[in-house]
Amino acid sequence: MTNNSSTFCKFNEDFKYILLPVSYALVFVVGLALNAMALYVIVFRTKRWKPSTIYMFNLTMCDTLYIFTLPFLIYYYADENDWPFSEPVCKLIRFLFYSNLYGSILFLCCISLHRFVGICYPVRSLNWISARQARLVSVAVWACVLFCQAPVLYFVRTRDVDTERICYDTTSPELFEDFLVYSSIVSVLMFALPFMVVMVCYGLMVRKLLEPGWGSDRGMEGERGGLTARRSKQKSVKMIVIVLAAFMLCFLPFHLTRSLYYSFRYTRQVDPSQISCRLLEASSVAYKVTRPLASANSCVDPILYFLAGQDARSNLTKRSKLPSPKPNTVSR
Template sequence: MNTSEMMPGDNTTNNSSCTIDSFKQVIYPIMYLSIFVLGAVGNGLSIYVFFQPSKRKTSVNIYMQNLAVSDLMFVSTLPFRATYFLLGSRWIFGEILCRIMTYTLYVNMYCSIYFLTVLSVVRFVAIVYPFKHCKITNMKYAKITCTAIWVFVLAASSPLLSKLIAGYNSVEKCLDLHRSSIPRLLLMNSFVLIVGFILPFCTIIVCYIFAIKALLKSRTPQCKKPVCHKKALSTIIITLILFLLCFLPYHILRTVHLIHSSCSQASLHKALVVTLCLAAMNSCLDPILYYFAAENFKARIRSLLRR
């Protein structure tokens, strides 16, 4: 389903207008290596901070820990992807790693979407139902939820490991999918679009609307400290921005490209390349969420810098 890197024609097509290899050879390495550096530093530091001993561990930090681990796993694959395009779309790392590349991309994308959605729901409940959120903020419940997300996304993405389903053309053209795979990918995209994006996105929008409504109605904060509401609202707003910037453009263009893929759609294909880079960029933007919304994260970072 890595359609942004899909071959726009079949093997017999030699028309240069049907390929954007030169465009991908420039854009992907620059973006992937930049995201790798920023994501490795940001998520590596975040994981270090999250796993420091603390008396005040919360369910929010559990979700963010898992999000950071997912992001770090993904950015570790980006040097391989960048190398592929720097070598002129030639894969030299073998078939197993070839399949893992696409699999890891989508595991990270949808784990990120689900973890961000759960975070918004937890913060939403803390604002709207401050005295009825014990279960959803329970540490045991958070760990079970994280495990369920990992299992579901890993299982749902597993068809991408199959050569029959994903339609890898050859090992050397690892990240380029053959045109014959489009019907299968279009069917998968319909399911993923609804379950993996539309439902979570609608959930976040609902959380945002009702959280704002509750804060406008409330004259006195339900928490003892106003910072409680500030962090809750920050989580929902930053998550909504990440969805609008990173995930929404890619899911729209991926669907359109699968439906109207042809040589005449080179501009659409280029736009899809850009939106995939934006989707990957989520991995280095999530630490911004941790800094402004995680419990005690900002204080720990400052303490670490002082040391």
């Protein structure tokens, strides 16, 4: 961690040279196939883009760009932390890795907010939500992500150690204190706040969906209206389950273990007597184990599109059902 021998801890991290390449390779294969299918349906089989379609397209783009960074990391960790490329490439890969990770979080938040307004304020949502507004929100999200992740291009460094070149996931040891401040701010703004928004939205949505008369305020009366209300409720419940699973299983463990490891590392650097090397190593192992979970989100998001959207399934399965041309008849 530093040049001071009293704060230096040496970890045995051989497990990550198997765990990370294998898990990233699985995410690359499965995630690329699912996201390519989702993009195909959105771009080529969807004629009318609703606001939810626009958000889902941007979410899929985030996941796809994120997946394209994985082959570089697969090679790097399989070669036991020996970066074969230049420092600018290292900076770019880490920048894209985290930009698309947090882009996914923010677009999941947008999708949740969109569904919340449609369920809890069905009449007002007709004026509040439009495709044009969704496009403006998407541009704002991309601008926010790129701005907040730009410091990664400064912090990420490479360093030659013996015969290997390290591409730091964080930053060089001498800049770690500044990086810790930056990382903490990003975690609050781009994970903790969106996570709280999603939880509040879903809590209010569940309460609304459990109301006995839900659906009547949307003009869904009669047998056909009741069927539409049930389908809308099922769609909302599926979305709630999938998005919460993405946050609770993919993003939350990653951010908790990372924050714990960073704080232990900083405390050890300031006062070695406060944190033992064994405790620091345990937090480092936990952090590295949860990193594949964050990557697995790229495989979960397309499931959200195909399971929670009736239009997506119909666009995927529909065939060319255009009526065959009738033979010309001669009028008499």
